[in-house]
Amino acid sequence: MMLEIKDVKKRFEDHMVLDGISLDVNKGDVVAILGPSGSGKTTFLRCLNFLERADSGQMFFEGTRYDLNTAKKSEITALRRKTAFVFQSYNLFLNKNVLDNVMLGLTLGSKIRKQDAREIAVEALRKVGMAERLTSYPSQLSGGQQQRVAIARGLALRPDIIFFDEPTSALDPELIGEVLSVMRQLAEEGMTMLVVTHEMEFARNVSNKVLFMENGHVVESGPSHDFFNHPASSRSLEFVNSLSNFA
């Protein structure tokens, strides 16, 4: 097991947002995290990377134990070296070009040689089909292109796992496909990914596991094939049907 997440709890004031979420992730898994708005998906991902402090919960990642409530800064730094996070909003530096945006994560606080960082960055940009746009600025790119640069920025760090929080939901419909196809390619190459998404075709065809949440609880968790073809609960079935109609 690459990542074992146990019983994550988080409340905002009197609102229990995560009420005991657990998940097992093997190397190469693509986990689609599904659920209605407000079910806690973003909060869950943020707790795993300590962008948010859980009230309680454990995580075992590549043999190391992390307490999601009490982990120290040094532990968090070590964890973040092996993980990458891709947000709905790309969070690129607008005053830096594509190459610099991707190189920045490599050179900041690291002794890597500039030339080496450049090579790694260009390779990551090639992977997402953006190697021709090294000197463009974010404002000169479409949303889909900006998100692909953001993915390259994560890839350049050579993470063992990538967390995506609705990476395509800010995009115009015609730009969604190019980002999903980059993600599909990463999945095919064996990258381990946790993906919060409303893209049911992606969840159905690319993910191998589903975590379906509602009101801070896990409704169903297991192989994607089972979730989509014979969901275990009537709530899952209702959710799958509502989304199929939507698409």
Ligand SMILES: Nc1ncnc2c1ncn2[C@@H]1O[C@H](COP(=O)(O)OP(=O)(O)OP(=O)(O)O)[C@@H](O)[C@H]1O
């Ligand atoms: N910083 C915060 N302070 C108070 N409440 C919060 C905070 N962040 C999230 N919440 C609440 O926690 C609940 C879960 O939010 P979260 O963003 O995790 O949901 P989500 O499943 O990602 O929803 P969506 O699909 O809309 O992105 C919501 O009711 C939200 O209002």
Ligand SMILES: [Mg+2]
């Ligand atoms: Mg969210």
